[in-house]
Amino acid sequence: MTIATPAGMEITAAIQPGFEQILVPEALELVARLTRAFEPRRQQLLAARAERARRLDAGERPDFLPDTAHIRDGDWKIAPIPKALECRRVEITGPVERKMVINALNSGADSYMTDFEDSNTPNWDNQITGQLNMRDAVRHTIALEQNGKSYKLNDKVATLVVRPRGWHLDEKHVLVDGKRVSGGIFDFALFMFHNAKEQLARGAGPYFYLPKMESHLEARLWNDIFVMTQNELGLPQGTIKATVLIETILAAFEMDEILYELREHSAGLNAGRWDYIFSCIKKFKLDKDFCLADRAKVTMTAPFMRAYALLLLKTCHKRGAPAIGGMAALIPIKNDPEKNDIAMGGVRNDKARDALDGYDGGWVAHPGLVKLAMTEFTRVLGDKPNQIDKQRPDIDVSAAELLDFKPEAPITEAGLRYNINVGIHYLGAWLAGNGCVPIHNLMEDAATAEISRSQVWQWIRSTKGVLEDGRKVTAEMVREMIPQELEKVKGDAPNGDNPSYVRAAEIFEQMSTSESFAEFLTLPLYEEI
Ligand SMILES: CC(=O)SCCNC(=O)CCNC(=O)[C@H](O)C(C)(C)COP(=O)(O)OP(=O)(O)OC[C@H]1O[C@@H](n2cnc3c(N)ncnc32)[C@H](O)[C@@H]1OP(=O)(O)O
Ligand SMILES: O=CC(=O)O
Numbered sequence: 001m002t003i004a005t006p007a008g009m010e011i012t013a014a015i016q017p018g019f020e021q022i023l024v025p026e027a028l029e030l031v032a033r034l035t036r037a038f039e040p041r042r043q044q045l046l047a048a049r050a051e052r053a054r055r056l057d058a059g060e061r062p063d064f065l066p067d068t069a070h071i072r073d074g075d076w077k078i079a080p081i082p083k084a085l086e087c088r089r090v091e092i093t094g095p096v097e098r099k100m101v102i103n104a105l106n107s108g109a110d111s112y113m114t115d116f117e118d119s120n121t122p123n124w125d126n127q128i129t130g131q132l133n134m135r136d137a138v139r140h141t142i143a144l145e146q147n148g149k150s151y152k153l154n155d156k157v158a159t160l161v162v163r164p165r166g167w168h169l170d171e172k173h174v175l176v177d178g179k180r181v182s183g184g185i186f187d188f189a190l191f192m193f194h195n196a197k198e199q200l201a202r203g204a205g206p207y208f209y210l211p212k213m214e215s216h217l218e219a220r221l222w223n224d225i226f227v228m229t230q231n232e233l234g235l236p237q238g239t240i241k242a243t244v245l246i247e248t249i250l251a252a253f254e255m256d257e258i259l260y261e262l263r264e265h266s267a268g269l270n271a272g273r274w275d276y277i278f279s280c281i282k283k284f285k286l287d288k289d290f291c292l293a294d295r296a297k298v299t300m301t302a303p304f305m306r307a308y309a310l311l312l313l314k315t316c317h318k319r320g321a322p323a324i325g326g327m328a329a330l331i332p333i334k335n336d337p338e339k340n341d342i343a344m345g346g347v348r349n350d351k352a353r354d355a356l357d358g359y360d361g362g363w364v365a366h367p368g369l370v371k372l373a374m375t376e377f378t379r380v381l382g383d384k385p386n387q388i389d390k391q392r393p394d395i396d397v398s399a400a401e402l403l404d405f406k407p408e409a410p411i412t413e414a415g416l417r418y419n420i421n422v423g424i425h426y427l428g429a430w431l432a433g434n435g436c437v438p439i440h441n442l443m444e445d446a447a448t449a450e451i452s453r454s455q456v457w458q459w460i461r462s463t464k465g466v467l468e469d470g471r472k473v474t475a476e477m478v479r480e481m482i483p484q485e486l487e488k489v490k491g492d493a494p495n496g497d498n499p500s501y502v503r504a505a506e507i508f509e510q511m512s513t514s515e516s517f518a519e520f521l522t523l524p525l526y527e528e529i
């Protein structure tokens with residue numbers, strides 16, 4: 001099938017039946033206009049990231065910005081939060097897949113973040129089918145017959161929030177003036193064009209989660225895109241609301257500034273813990289003093305994670321903004337009640353800690369976790385929709401505390417093998433089109449897998465990358481383990497005979513043993529799909 005595209009735009013992927021309903025000329029026109037207006041700035045900001053990374057590699061340490069002290073010290077608040085976003089005690093998240101969209105909206109959670117990002121392989125079909133799913137979800141017509149089950153929406157559903165791709169990702173199948181467009185702008189513009197007015201008519205609005213930003217200037221770019229889009233679509237300014245994931249170490253130093261940039265459009269901040277850990281490893285990968293312990297030991301109570309979580313909470317409430325907690329990767333464990341009890345206890349503790357600290361809500365990965373997370377937040381909040389009024393002047397977090405990277409031990413052979421195993425399994429699933437999988441009873445997505453592959457790279461290079469039995473982690477050691485772990489993955493994965501796992505092992509070896517560090521694992525992977 002062919003479709004009409006605006007002058008200067010080319011679509012290089014197949015237009016499957018139904019895709020033309022999303023790729024309508026006016027929607028593509030909006031993509032083209034936003035691209036022409038903002039793509040040069042996206043490229044400048046990505047170049048600024050690379051320049052900052054070079055400085056960090058050379059030993060520079062981040063600090064709060066001197067030039068924006070007046071924003072941190074100033075007395076201001078974000079614009080009022082709309083009714084539909086006042087109560088977010090439990091937010092379920094998941095890839096933008098039809099059955100999961102229905103199950104998540106029906107899950108009993110207050111809100112649902114549908115994901116074009118960490119938990120989604122951004123192949124062309126997933127992206128456009130995801131937009132079709134969103135169109136039907138917003139209109140409450142989404143339905144499905146699968147495996148003898150009928151899926152449709154309940155009368156009362158969770159508030160929908162959409163996560164477009166981050167600034168680093170392109171949509172390679174859409175070119176404007178010969179260049180790839182931004183994946184984030186593409187996802188955002190199509191969603192806005194098809195759904196914003198319908199959502200407003202239904203008493204909510206276009207709400208977003210914004211991932212992986214590294215500075216307030218990147219937030220300013222989103223804000224300017226919101227302003228132009230609202231003008232283009234004839235929507236009142238301030239209609240769009242966005243929650244920013246603080247999931248990079250550099251953004252942790254600019255939380256006030258990020259809220260300030262988006263103050264007319266802000267719906268608060270979220271502690272995106274998994275990408276945050278990955279970002280710390282990435283930004284200090286060459287620092288001889290930096291070396292984190294086995295992935296399982298780096299929890300929310302590690303000193304640097306605790307500092308970040310508390311600073312986020314304090315900053316949000318000071319600005320009248322919701323503070324939303326991140327994701328415990330534990331999921332229900334079938335057929336093993338004992339292990340399941342331990343996993344559920346882990347989620348309960350995680351949500352109880354966030355609620356008692358003062359968070360207004362938190363993320364869960366699975367419908368089976370909604371009730372217990374809700375119980376923990378309700379225990380603290382009672383019948384209040386949020387606890388934004390709970391100020392935490394007692395919290396005082398310094399730059400040194402944000403950078404207090406511990407624990408450093410233990411690093412174990414089991415931990416190393418775990419990282420290799422999860423890395424291969426996840427990359428293989430991703431290449432096969434599934435961006436979120438259960439591995440060893442944990443939710444694994446692009447962010448958790450990034451921790452695994454970057455730890456292996458770092459342990460090989462750091463003088464502190466030594467196993468607790470005294471052996472140094474080396475490229476040879478990792479090369480030897482990769483085929484062994486690949487065999488285990490082939491046995492464990494439901495589609496283990498898919499050639500994508502063999503390819504994943506090759507990519508994992510290349511990524512973890514090569515001298516250069518791939519900025520995001522999804523960048524080389526995207527060129528393979
Ligand atoms: C770091 C971050 O970025 S966190 C945010 C990104 N990550 C996520 O959003 C995690 C989303 N979660 C998931 O994808 C899944 O829960 C997984 C992959 C972890 C586990 O999936 P499965 O093993 O298939 O779960 P399970 O078999 O227990 O599912 C039972 C039912 O719940 C549904 N379900 C599971 N998780 C979700 C979810 N997050 N949203 C909606 N429905 C879900 C399944 O579709 C299934 O439905 P069915 O009974 O109608 O067939
Ligand atoms: O997106 C969330 C994260 O933890 O990463």
Ligand SMILES: [Mg+2]
Binds near residue numbers: 247272274275447
């Ligand atoms: Mg993330």
